[in-house]
Amino acid sequence: MLERLGVRTVSDLLFLFPRDYQDLTDFRPMTQLEEDKWLSVCGRVEEVDFRVSPQTGRSVVGVLVMGEPGYVRAVWFNQLFMRDKFCRGQRVVLTGRPKLRGMVWEMHHPKVIWLEPDEQPPPGRILPIYPLTEGLQQHQLRRLVERALDDYAGYLEEAFPSDFLQSHRLWPIQRAIRQVHFPDDQASLQQARRRFIYQELFQLQLALALRRQGQTQRQAPVLQATALIDARIRRLFPFELTEGQNQVIRQIAEDLAKPTPMNRLLQGDVGSGKTAAAVYAMLLAVAHGYQAVLMAPTEILARQHAQTLEGLLSASRVRRALLVGGLPETERTELLRRIADGQIDIIVGTQAVIQKDVQFAKLGLVVIDEQHRFGVRQRAWLKRAGLDPHYLVMTATPIPRTLTMVFFGDLDVSVLRDSPPGRQKVHTYLADESRRAAWWAFFRKKLDEGRQGYVVAPLVEGSEAEETANAVALYEALSEGELRGYRLGLLHGRLPTDEKDRVMDRFRRRELQVLVCTSVIEVGVDVPNATLMTIEGGERFGLAQLHQLRGRISRGGTPGFCCVFANPTTEESRQRLEAFQNTTDGFALAELDFKLRGPGEMFGVRQHGLPPFLIADLLRDAEILEEARQDAQTLVASDPGLARPEHARLRQLTLRRYGHALELGDVG
Ligand code: ADP
Ligand code: MG
Secondary structure, rough: OOOOHHHHHHHHHHHHOOEEEEEOOEEEOOOOOOOOOEEEEEEOOOEEEEEEEOOOOEEEEEEEEOOOOOOEEEEEOOOOOHHHHHOOOOEEEEOOEEEOOOOOEEEEEEEOOOOHHHOOOOOEEEEEOOOOOOOOOOHHHHHHHHHHHHHHHHHOOOOOOOHHHHOOOOOOOOHHHHHHHHHOHHHHHHHHHHHHHHHHHHHHHHHHHHHHHHHHHHOOOOOOOOOHHHHHHHEEEEEOOHHHHHHHHHHHHHHHHHHHHHHHHHHHHHHHHHHHHHHHHHHHHHHOOOOOOEEEHHHHHHHHHHHHHHHHHHOOOOOOOEOOOOOHHHHHHHHHHHHHHHOOEEEEEEEHHHHHOOOOOOOOEEEEEOOOOOOOOOOOOOOOOOOOOOOEEOOOOOOHHHHHHHOOOOOEEEEEEEOOOHHHHHEEEOOOHHHHHHHHHHHHHHHHHOOEEEEEEOOOOOHHHHHHHHHHHHHHHHHHOOOOOOOOOEOOOOHHHHHHHHHHHHHOOOOOOOEEHHHHHHHOOOOOOOEEEEOOHHHOHHHHHHHHHHHHOOOOOOEEEEEEOOOOOHHHHHHHHHHHHHHHHHHHHHHHHHHHHHHHHHOOOHHHHHOOOOOOOOOOOHHHHHHHHHHHHHHHHOOOOHHHHHHHHHHHHHHHHHHHOOOOOOOO
16 A cells, blocks of 8 residues: 555655645634634534535535534535535634634634544544555554654754754754654744755756756867857848847857857747747858757658748758758768768757757757657657757746746756747737637638638547547538638648648648648747737646747737637636737747646656656745755855765765766766
């Protein structure tokens, strides 16, 4: 049973942190309750009632608990299952914050201990609440942990040097481990938890700092942006670079001028013009006789980038190639040969294709575009002998600061905050069925004025087949109905590649007026004349996805119009959609999405190849994370590789936990 909780050794048991606590230090008779104070009471269940609102589906469970004398009503909202946890006559301890409702004291969502018939209420202390598994009870687990603490806690070794503990106001492990399970009071509980949260975040940041340091010990080509090179590159752009772009380019150029590999993350909102910075960096590499690679997550995007480069470089001598799947074998072989011989300067392709078997003559720079789904491990480092290339990673969408520190904590970060001039605002409408006719009338009017538009079918997580079926059905319905007589195209992930390209091309050339599609157009597609966006089933999309979609129509000098048809069923989805309607700032939306959904949903830690946290919570512990990051960087700077004996234990623990995930095998 313990194994199901991930507990196999005594040590695992000691580090099975409580998921919550029940504070029984303030036990009151029911006649001496106070508003809003954390209190505990003991009594007998008198009555259980519940009701479900037919309109909202919201349920309320009420449990009347009698004291001697006095009574309290415990209330749960939307937790109908609580109804079955009580029976009449049972003795329970409730902990919560009482509120006086009329004449009745209520406790909303109190914590409960169910007592055996002759069991005394537990002593007035703070009790740990552990995660449980079928067949294992809270009091059994408490006893096990208590015994493990008595018999083995004394063997735990301290990871931090004692002056570090002092200067960072951290409790020593011996004291902290006891107090984290069975705290004397709230203050001790906070101190004990802080130590372990800090340690967990600190070790991750330490691992990231070590990984970074490992990279700075490698060698990369020095690519200096001389005045001549700079002027030649700038001449190629048909527009003036924005201040933000110039600043980012300066940061990149500084990195590239050093003999160690650049490892930089470029964050910018959709349409902020990240590509220009990437192109600058690639041309800088080419100017020094090196090759540059641009990797995109999809073929559509790879082709779009190739076209952008064609546009910029058609008059130059830079030799370019597009490397995607499905090339005829002879063509592919020939292309690979020319890359290996150094006859190609810039290679654009999808990550999968470039990863495979490509040999480069002189690789100087790798740009990875639109990468936010991939974490520390999945990052497609091209390992090679000799000099390492420089790396520039660009995200599709802003990432909350906290998550950036964790998942891209080994990279330098540039942020592109402004957007190209003349960008028009996108008007966003949240609509229900009653607005349909009006929206389509407007949509047709704009098409008649020469604009183009997208219609995005509802997302179906995990079923491409169903999602495709949605798009096909929508395409057919619109062709016969609201958009009859207009030129519609259909785009989804299941189409053969050349078909996808054809559809995209026809849309770009304005042969198609409307693109009905699945979320495949989510990332990066750039057609400035498209200013209309209809999103169906809006409640199914995450905030970042919605923002991405809207980003498709904020690219030109004419205002965009985005209509989301949605049927939000939860409070969270309602808030998400309203935020989307009211805010166009991608950075603000990212922070909000993070708060609404939590880090787990948005960026699975596991999905990023890192072991899950045992106690830290990125949303709650952002401040500690910030502090831990600073401290870890300072420590690694003062003791590279953590070679000093007083850091041996810390180093050992850090490598044990993160060495594999972060490929730290060669540290020190
Ligand atoms: P993203 O950051 O989303 O990848 P892109 O690099 O695709 O954005 O740029 C979006 C659009 O803005 C492109 O059409 C690009 O040509 C245009 N653009 C980029 N920089 C500028 C600029 N400084 N002035 C005018 N237009 C620009
Ligand atoms: Mg882009």
